[in-house]
Amino acid sequence: MLSETVDRRTGSIRASGRLTVLGADLLRGTAESLxxxxxxxxxxxxxxxxxxxxxxxxxxxxxxxxxxxxxxELVVHGAPEA
Incomplete structure (x- = not known):
């Protein structure tokens, strides 16, 4: 399960947990909103x-x-390997 913490002031998202396609879709939606x-x-x-x-x-x-x-621009920190 993936969870996210969003800082709308800075335009940043911190994710934790396991990244699956469903979790990535959640992150995509948040990033698109920002x-x-x-x-x-x-x-x-x-x-x-x-x-x-x-x-x-x-x-x-x-x-x-x-x-x-x-x-x-999307800046990704700490991308895990599959």
Missing amino acids: HGSGHHRIVLDLRDVRDADDAGLEVIRGLGEDLAARGG
Whole structure:
């Protein structure tokens, strides 16, 4: 199970737990919301994620590409390996 802590002031998200495609979709929605509210740079802290599957990591990679295509940036700290 993945949980997230969001700082709407700074545009950052800290995740903990296990990153699956469902958890990554949750993070994507939060990041999209932050971007939509004016944050162009979103920081995603995954240092407390204990493991991740390939599908979850692919969602995060796609999020970075989607934000970049709209002039945003996704900065990921501590991305685990699948």
